[in-house]
Amino acid sequence: MTAQPAAPATFEAIVGQIRDLGYKYIQEKDFISAQLAFKKLLELDGKDINGRFVLAQLIDDGSHKKRAEARDMMLAILEEHPEIFGNPSEGNLHLIRSAAVRCSHVGPFAKAIELFRKLAHASNLAGDYFQLSEILTQGSFFEESIASLQKAMELDPANFDTPTNRETLDIARSRLSAPAPKTEKEKKKIGRYPETEVFLGDFQKLVKDHIAVNLKSEDRFINKSTKFFTMGSCFARNLSRSLVTNGYVSHHMEISEYINTTFANRVFVDWLSDRDIDDAIRERIVSLLPGGWSKENTLQVLRNSDVFILTLGVAPAFFDRVTGDFVLPRPTALNSRVLAEKYVFRTTSVRENVENVTYLLDFIRKISPGIKVVVTVSPVPLVASFEHESAVQADCLSKSTMRLVAHEVVNHSNISNILYWPSFEVFRWAGSHAGSYYAADDGAAWHVSEEKVAGTISAFIEMFSAA
Template sequence: MSTTALDNHTQFQSIVGQIRTLAYKYIEDKDFVSAQLAFQKLLELDPTDINARFIYAQLIDDGSHKKRAEARDMLLAILDEHPEIFNEPSEGNLHLIRNAAVRCSHVGPFTRSMELFRKLARASNLAADYFSLSEILTQNNEFEEAVAALEKTIKLDPAYDNPINRETLELARSNVKKGKARDVKGRAKVGRYPETKDFLGDLQTLITNHIAVNLAAAPKFVDKSTRFFTMGSCFARNLSKSLTDSGYASHHMEISEYINTTFANRVFVDWLRDATIDPEIRDRIVELLPPGSSKANTLSVIRQANVFILTLGVAAAFFDRETGAFVLPRPSALNSRALAEKYKFRTASVQENVDNVLYLINFVRSISPGIKVIVTVSPVPLLTSFEYESVVQADCLSKSTMRLVAHEVVNNSNLENIWYWPSFEVFRWAGSNASSFFAADDGAAWHVSEDKVSATVRAFVQTFSPA
């Protein structure tokens, strides 16, 4: 190195040293704003300074998710670049690991948080670290290890031997014992919200592992000989088409794409069973039947079906202002606006819809007693509301109502051989975390992606089919 280069290097090191001294002085004086700026400058000049990176990561964490994640990434980068830190349990190294583990427990990834807390607790042998390990293990359903970590916590520090932790241990041991006595899937129902990587990964895996996970032990009754009958909203038609495209026999009964309420389904059933109904509604049903459909062939399809998929559409419908009776409108935009003046457009209650759905299922089972029933909620939004100015809010109310209807029918109506399939959750929750669930095919915000429908059907078939 030449004399000039040596002088420049010495001068550079002197400047770095001065900034470092100033940065630490700001920390001592609790002037954290100035400290952050000083450490930022220090890292621009010397990005290899591990201590400066560690301190700067803590300084930028203002409690917001964005900054906490930024701090987490800086701390994890240090640990990834210097794995020897885990083998040298100095106070500073343990503090670094602890900070990284805590931030992972706040903003994920939770698996990394568990990994870090495991290493930290073993290295520090501190009660507080074992207690934190127990907490993060519990959140991730690692109950047996969580119990052991809490027991270790109390052993290391009797201060943790308090009534709350003793009760926690007693209940946890009981749950672990029950879990061992029965199938693992029979343990306490504890779920964890999927991470970003899960939402952005394979959709079928996301559905199986995080959305329809409760159906893992469901009976396996679907094979290529299974005959499906679908009814309800236009989404039921999408499911039926996807099943047919996959080689399954499926028939969709659609009164009209625009009539997707349980009230319309109920009057359709009344028409099928020759019940007394309003003559205008009877004529409208006949008018709206798809070409080639009739009462006789519809009944025949139901009798031959093995699985009935009912998709609940929307909760809002037209009703007579004086009598309160359901009105079956003509599906045109102009006519709907006229009807909005003549009739009352309202969101029907959960109980009204539950009664309609049970009426429909009871009829289907009266002519096909052994049929399996799958209830879903359509993710397709309400397009127009004459009740609320914001259709987004109206749609939220409508879908929330129908989701409660599905829950009540499936879980609280004493029906057997009935399951809820979470199509709504797949599109609205997975779709809110990943793109292309809506509008992918034609740009319409209210049209679901055919590709995602197909993936949903594949997950459905996988869930209810033998391995």
């Protein structure tokens, strides 16, 4: 008898062989080959739920990108098959748990909370309740978080009824039983870093609810009769211009970007106070005054202003190599480069700048005792550095210094009626998540977007407007 040819393998048989091969590779820890096998499996049968889940786990190499890719694959399965939540088999619970864990790692946290809630109630396992307790803190569900931790301890006391968890539970319960805070400022709040969709969403909501959120309880001190005086760099000029556009009276004292330091602010105060200062510095101040400005009308505008906005610029400044005295150079790039050889150009300290700003504000308050002080940090970068080869690193050091100065002055200098407005954070932090904060108008990387400046001022006005 002649041998009969083997019957062609059925589709189901081929799929089964590929699946078996994929599991064999997993047992052998050959995960690359396993991925290829399950990808081939899904090419043949894209609806294979188990194959999709296995591949999602295989591609998760721990990196954010691959973890997010695995998360999306798992969430797609759950969205297409909602019946999984009603059938708490071991495999289904494993899928829900895996998706929840990945959401807790790379977001969205709201989805992680939703999945862990469903998982814990379906599995009734201590570990799932413990994870639920942890992720609930991301959504500030404090009471539910406590209850979930307690549930985990009751279900598995050997692993979860620990001294640390008992202490946590005791402290949490005492906080719940404590009298409710009488004011907003007494409440202990937890700040959460916004998710990407928040940064890319409504700009005003981002500023008010995630960046300047701590200022919501501040007094509303702005109305249409409020007069502003801004001082500092070109960013302060943009602020003043935007205020005028919004119908407010605002005067701006221009200080060149090259010398926008608190040391320049200090000698300017000395000039206004008729103190004995170096003749060269006096001449430079007079030459830097905007057209039509004088000592007398500067003092008059300050006396008539209701809000003084001080924009802190840069930390580096020029100093005499012999005496160590501050030097006020001419505001041109060439002269600054030449003077960098003649003088010391260094990044000044937080303490030096705090002393200078305090000195300035003490003078402002003598001129106008009831004036509201708003401190900001200019987001405009340091265009050049004669101290560091990388202007980017120099700018980071400079802005970090000035942000600390603002914090110290506003929070630890015993100055009343003062606040910090986070325009710097709006541009540097929100701007790192979106592409329209710098160079939007002219392509220059060091120029801030006029639209975003206007939006920042709109948020400022809306937050503090009494009318």
